[in-house]
Amino acid sequence: MVRKPTSKETARKPNMREAILAAAEELFATNGFNAVSVRDIAQAAGANPGSVTYHFKTKDGLLLEIYRRHCGPMNLRRSELLAAAKRVRDLQDRLEAVVRAYVVPAFTSGSDLAGGGARFTRLRAVMSAEGNEVARKIIAQTFDDTSHAFIDAIHDSLPHIPRTDIVWRSHFLLGALYYSLVTPDRVSRLSRGETDGGDPANAIEQLVQATVAAFQAPALDQAAPARRRTVASSKT
Amino acid sequence: MVRKPTSKETARKPNMREAILAAAEELFATNGFNAVSVRDIAQAAGANPGSVTYHFKTKDGLLLEIYRRHCGPMNLRRSELLAAAKRVRDLQDRLEAVVRAYVVPAFTSGSDLAGGGARFTRLRAVMSAEGNEVARKIIAQTFDDTSHAFIDAIHDSLPHIPRTDIVWRSHFLLGALYYSLVTPDRVSRLSRGETDGGDPANAIEQLVQATVAAFQAPALDQAAPARRRTVASSKT
DNA sequence: ATGTGATTTGTACTATCGTACAAAAGATCA
DNA sequence: TGATCTTTTGTACGATAGTACAAATCACAT
Numbered sequence: 051m052v053r054k055p056t057s058k059e060t061a062r063k064p065n066m067r068e069a070i071l072a073a074a075e076e077l078f079a080t081n082g083f084n085a086v087s088v089r090d091i092a093q094a095a096g097a098n099p100g101s102v103t104y105h106f107k108t109k110d111g112l113l114l115e116i117y118r119r120h121c122g123p124m125n126l127r128r129s130e131l132l133a134a135a136k137r138v139r140d141l142q143d144r145l146e147a148v149v150r151a152y153v154v155p156a157f158t159s160g161s162d163l164a165g166g167g168a169r170f171t172r173l174r175a176v177m178s179a180e181g182n183e184v185a186r187k188i189i190a191q192t193f194d195d196t197s198h199a200f201i202d203a204i205h206d207s208l209p210h211i212p213r214t215d216i217v218w219r220s221h222f223l224l225g226a227l228y229y230s231l232v233t234p235d236r237v238s239r240l241s242r243g244e245t246d247g248g249d250p251a252n253a254i255e256q257l258v259q260a261t262v263a264a265f266q267a268p269a270l271d272q273a274a275p276a277r278r279r280t281v282a283s284s285k286t
Numbered sequence: 287m288v289r290k291p292t293s294k295e296t297a298r299k300p301n302m303r304e305a306i307l308a309a310a311e312e313l314f315a316t317n318g319f320n321a322v323s324v325r326d327i328a329q330a331a332g333a334n335p336g337s338v339t340y341h342f343k344t345k346d347g348l349l350l351e352i353y354r355r356h357c358g359p360m361n362l363r364r365s366e367l368l369a370a371a372k373r374v375r376d377l378q379d380r381l382e383a384v385v386r387a388y389v390v391p392a393f394t395s396g397s398d399l400a401g402g403g404a405r406f407t408r409l410r411a412v413m414s415a416e417g418n419e420v421a422r423k424i425i426a427q428t429f430d431d432t433s434h435a436f437i438d439a440i441h442d443s444l445p446h447i448p449r450t451d452i453v454w455r456s457h458f459l460l461g462a463l464y465y466s467l468v469t470p471d472r473v474s475r476l477s478r479g480e481t482d483g484g485d486p487a488n489a490i491e492q493l494v495q496a497t498v499a500a501f502q503a504p505a506l507d508q509a510a511p512a513r514r515r516t517v518a519s520s521k522t
Numbered sequence: 523a524t525g526t527g528a529t530t531t532g533t534a535c536t537a538t539c540g541t542a543c544a545a546a547a548g549a550t551c552a
Numbered sequence: 553t554g555a556t557c558t559t560t561t562g563t564a565c566g567a568t569a570g571t572a573c574a575a576a577t578c579a580c581a582t
Contacts, residue, residue: 066529082416084320087569098531103571105529179415179468180318197476217477218492221469222462229461232415240433241453255506256454263503264496302559324540334561339541341559 067105069095075116075166079173083113083182110184113177117185120170121192127155128196136203145207146262149223152200153257156227157250168231168250175228204265211269223261230257303341305331311352311402315409319349319418346420349413353421356406357428363391364432372439381443382498385459388436389493392463393486404467404486411464440501447505459497466493 073095077086088109092099106112131151138144156171177185197220205216230237230253237253309330313322324345328335342348367387374380392407413421433456441452466473466489473489 080417082318082320084318085416088571089569099571100532100573101530103573107571109570176415178465179412180321181316194476201476214477215492217473218489219496220476221466221473222458222493222496225463225465225468226458226461228465229414230457232461233457237453237457240430240437240456241450253454256451257458259503259506260455260458260500264500267495267499270491270495323538325538336541336543336562337560339543343541345540 066097066101070097070102070105071116074112075169075173079169079176082176082180113184117188120166124155125196132199132203141207145265146258148203149258149261153227153254157254172231175232208265215269219264226257302333302337306333306338306341307352310348311405311409315405315412318412318416349420353424356402360391361432368435368439377443381501382494384439385494385497389463389490393490408467411468444501451505455500462493
């Protein structure tokens with residue numbers, strides 16, 4: 051179909067395998083796993099449905115390979131940034147650096163795949179929402195260590211906050227991060243169109259700033275007693 | 287259309303229509319829209335597949351009816367709580383009350399359907415992640431007004447924060463809220479099993495506390511200059 | 523140029539999907 | 553009771569799903 055002008059380079063039109071991976075990543079991330087058929091992927095990649103079976107055996111195998119492709123680089127990058135962040139001496143600055151080390155690789159490229167970071171993170175968000183089993187397994191065994199490392203680092207910057215609260219707030223961070231990537235235009239819509247919903251740098255800044263403040267909130271148990279109010283207590 | 291239930295009880299085998307709605311709600315919320323077949327729903331409801339077609343015409347129609355069933359009551363409850371929150375005089379207390387008015391109906395029942403609040407909110411989270419068109423439309427025309435009302439109320443409590451930042455942080459709130467309901471056990475897992483990941487009241491408190499702090503963070507543009515740090519500036 | 527192993531294509535198979543529709547069953551009231 | 557609705561059942565149909573597999577094609581060392 052597409053002719054290679056030269057037989058020298060293997061990756062003239064990128065390996066087809068790569069094209070399939072990229073197409074699948076994009077389609078899965080925007081539509082979910084079950085809504086996308088193997089034929090959809092093949093068509094988007096300019097490939098034959100049989101090619102997908104050849105390279106990845108099954109649809110699950112394709113998803114698994116997408117994860118394998120990204121998890122390593124993204125974790126590596128996070129580790130590097132986390133190590134650098136830990137060296138920041140000022141406690142507040144360090145907290146911000148740690149949060150940034152967590153957020154940045156999720157938005158920007160986690161490997162050499164173009165724009166891969168945001169797309170893969172969005173994919174993770176969607177798979178998580180769908181309760182995809184393949185994704186759940188590989189994520190649990192790949193990211194839980196990283197999550198713990200970050201939680202520990204944050205806890206070091208906020209020794210007076212109980213670990214439980216740190217975990218909750220990290221959880222909220224991940225949710226906010228996911229949602230930002232799942233609905234990339236919702237912010238501009240609600241902002242009455244005057245803003246930069248699509249600018250990832252701005253999204254990162256907003257997320258980091260808000261998250262740092264959330265982490266710094268007083269601990270739940272020891273919150274100032276005067277602060278307890280129950281405006282919405284009826285249970286229905 | 288509405289036949290008097292008459293003969294002694296309201297429904298000896300509960301309306302079947304309700305059973306189908308409940309089963310669909312549960313299955314969609316945990317597995318996504320496309321992963322669940324009409325036959326799955328019928329079986330879970332103890333009904334015949336044809337019954338689903340009879341009551342809701344199409345699968346989309348079934349989803350639409352689920353939304354119709356919940357959106358009204360939940361918005362009503364939010365409005366009530368928001369109105370009450372707005373009457374709180376102290377600015378910080380009011381902010382917390384407003385956030386609570388937004389969060390509580392999403393966790394607890396928004397109508398008389400048992401446990402409907404959390405389940406429906408989880409459903410919304412999943413549909414949002416999957417980019418479901420039916421859900422997107424009805425949500426945009428049902429919740430955007432509410433969202434604006436909340437954003438306005440929060441802005442009133444934080445006049446010095448630009449509206450853009452408020453919108454972002456509301457966005458993060460919704461993401462955190464969604465994610466808490468999508469992965470109900472992740473917190474306990476990361477907390478090394480000693481905590482209450484399944485307790486909704488605790489989740490609400492954690493979310494409200496963290497979110498209030500996030501809203502109160504300094505505005506992005508006017509953040510203290512000394513605070514700007516770029517520990518993660520390299521781009522890939 | 524040719525043989526060889528790696529890919530790509532085309533097609534086919536079975537399972538399951540959403541939906542339609544006629545017949546059966548149940549309920550309501552003259 | 554019999555007539556007339558509403559609801560449930562059973563079954564079927566066309567479309568599409570994931571996957572398998574043989575044939576065709578390609579890349580390249582010889």
